Amino acid sequence: xxxxxxxxxxxxxxxxxxxxxxxxxxxxxxxxxxxxxxxxxxxxxxxxxxxxxxxxxxxxxxxxxxxxxxxxxxxxxxxxxxxxxxxxxxxxxxxxxxxxxxxxxxxxxxxxxxxxxxxxxxxxxxxxxxxxxxxxxxxxxxxxxxxxxxxxxxxxxxxxxxxxxxxxxxxxxxxxxxxxxxxxxxxxxxxxxxxxxxxxxxxxxxxxxxxxxxxxxxxxxxxxxxxxxxxxxx
Amino acid sequence: xxxxxxxxxxxxxxxxxxxxxxxxxxxxxxxxxxxxxxxxxxxxxxxxxxxxxxxxxxxxxxxxxxxx
Numbered sequence: 001x002x003x004x005x006x007x008x009x010x011x012x013x014x015x016x017x018x019x020x021x022x023x024x025x026x027x028x029x030x031x032x033x034x035x036x037x038x039x040x041x042x043x044x045x046x047x048x049x050x051x052x053x054x055x056x057x058x059x060x061x062x063x064x065x066x067x068x069x070x071x072x073x074x075x076x077x078x079x080x081x082x083x084x085x086x087x088x089x090x091x092x093x094x095x096x097x098x099x100x101x102x103x104x105x106x107x108x109x110x111x112x113x114x115x116x117x118x119x120x121x122x123x124x125x126x127x128x129x130x131x132x133x134x135x136x137x138x139x140x141x142x143x144x145x146x147x148x149x150x151x152x153x154x155x156x157x158x159x160x161x162x163x164x165x166x167x168x169x170x171x172x173x174x175x176x177x178x179x180x181x182x183x184x185x186x187x188x189x190x191x192x193x194x195x196x197x198x199x200x201x202x203x204x205x206x207x208x209x210x211x212x213x214x215x216x217x218x219x220x221x222x223x224x225x226x227x228x229x230x231x232x233x234x
Numbered sequence: 235x236x237x238x239x240x241x242x243x244x245x246x247x248x249x250x251x252x253x254x255x256x257x258x259x260x261x262x263x264x265x266x267x268x269x270x271x272x273x274x275x276x277x278x279x280x281x282x283x284x285x286x287x288x289x290x291x292x293x294x295x296x297x298x299x300x301x302x
Contacts, residue, residue, distance in 0.1 A: 023255060025292070064243075
């Protein structure tokens with residue numbers, strides 16, 4: 001499989017797949033500062049009213065069977081990057097409304113020294129809306145917070161550096177894909193199941209990237225238009 | 235966003251299209267034709283933007299169209 005190189009073929013490919021494959025609604029959150037808490041709560045409340053959030057096991061089953069067992073449609077609620085306000089603001093909102101979030105973590109952001117995280121963000125396409133944590137300079141979640149999140153929510157890999165994989169050489173690409181998984185194993189005690197890079201590629205579009213995803217042992221890959229189940233998960 | 239699910243593992247299970255599949259595919263096709271007419275320079279990346287727009291409309295309170 002190679003990525004379509006023009007709009008018409010890409011659109012035809014998506015329409016063909018959308019007509020027959022299991023579809024997963026996904027809603028994406030990125031920076032969720034406290035000043036937007038009321039607006040975020042309205043969105044979360046609406047999601048809870050109309051949808052049922054999906055966890056990893058439910059998604060796995062759905063991708064295998066194509067059947068969604070709940071009365072409300074499912075939704076994958078993605079919270080990107082590993083912002084500290086994902087823990088401070090989004091986590092309580094999701095839990096208050098009984099929803100599961102998928103926290104896609106850039107491990108290099110988490111590992112950046114406190115005090116340098118704002119600068120790290122600026123250099124890695126991590127959008128900063130406010131300086132709400134200026135007092136101590138910590139803008140990323142801590143590993144302790146991520147471990148706590150993992151008890152109720154999904155933790156997933158969003159590479160180490162949040163740079164398009166196509167801009168890396170082979171060694172750097174390995175650090176981004178396999179190295180990020182090693183970070184999760186070291187800090188969570190287990191690998192994570194799902195991998196998302198910045199802008200793709202989908203599995204099957206780049207053999208070198210596919211090989212590294214296999215080495216890292218990710219079960220699922222999410223790209224711009226697809227969520228792909230690669231293997232069973234013990 | 236509406237993500238297309240794929241089971242690439244051995245023993246993948248075929249699924250039958252739902253109402254959501256048919257509605258989304260038809261609506262996407264219609265809007266893709268329109269987009270290509272007004273934006274002849276549209277590229278592959280615009281497919282994701284169009285899907286995102288359809289999904290945002292789906293999540294909206296006043297213009298929901300797709301139900302599974």
